Amino acid sequence: MGKMARTNSVCKILADGLAFPEGPAFAPDASVWMVEMKGGNLCRWADGRLSRVAVGGLPNGIAFDARGRVVFCDAGHCAIRQYDPESDQSVTLADAVDGEPLCKPNDLAFDPAGNLVFTCPGDSRTEPTGYIAGLKADGSVRLVASGFYFPNGLAFAPDGLNLIVAETRRQRLWRGKWDAANARWLAPRPWARVGGTIGPDGMAFAEDGRLFVAIYSGGAVKVVAPDGEFDQVTPSARRQSY
Secondary structure, X not given: OOOOEEOXXXXXXXXXXXXXXXXXXXXXXXXXXXXXXXXXXXXXXEOOEEEEEEOOOOEEEEEEOOOOOEEEEEOOOOEXXXXXXXXXXXXXXXXXXXXXXXXXXXXXXXXXXOXXXXXXXXXXXXXXXXXXXXXXXXXXXXXEEEEEOOEEEEEEOOOOOEEEEEEHHHOEEEEEEXXXXXXXXXXXXXXXEOOXXXXXXXXXXXXXXXXXXXXXXXXXXXXXXXXXXXXXXXXXXXXXXX
8 A cells, every 4th residue: 555644634523422423424404413323312413513313223324315314224223214304203214135134234325326225244243244235216125245344334436336345354445336227236346455453434435536434443534545545544633622
């Protein structure tokens, strides 16, 4: 990998005192949503204030659908669920694949066609039993790929043609072409090694094609260039008012 540069930017703490926050995502109104996994809550941060919505279970990754509804993984109920801020109601969208209960869904992302792709690590820390599944726009669920050591965060490249998935317990990212019409991941391969005591977790693409990857137990966010080389490492967050 190429030499890593460290930025001079300052990370600011927006909210603290959370019971295991995960999966931040921007809503259509530019507010920031996340989960409070060990509190069983969805959280919304806007105008300098944090509010909570109790949904139970062990909520994890978050994504927004085309109507602005919150879709989230629930590792406690082994389901993909949806919360509608307008009606204040939540429903289950999927809880099984190939006739078997979902294995502790972790993170998720929509492709350009409206298919929802999500990771199911289950208990795959020491055995390659983790997998990736897809909830198609027609409501069916299919297995996308399997045989991973704790598949975790995932993201579609800005062009929507490539899917990147973090394999946390192997400290690496996988990349492959994405066939949105059939919800298929074509020729996935190890793409970048990002290291960390445990490995990569959540991730998000910038508009310029760089990928920002949170490193679990690594105290950093690493940035990967489009060619798979490290670009930079962000500093740890500093506590200050915002």
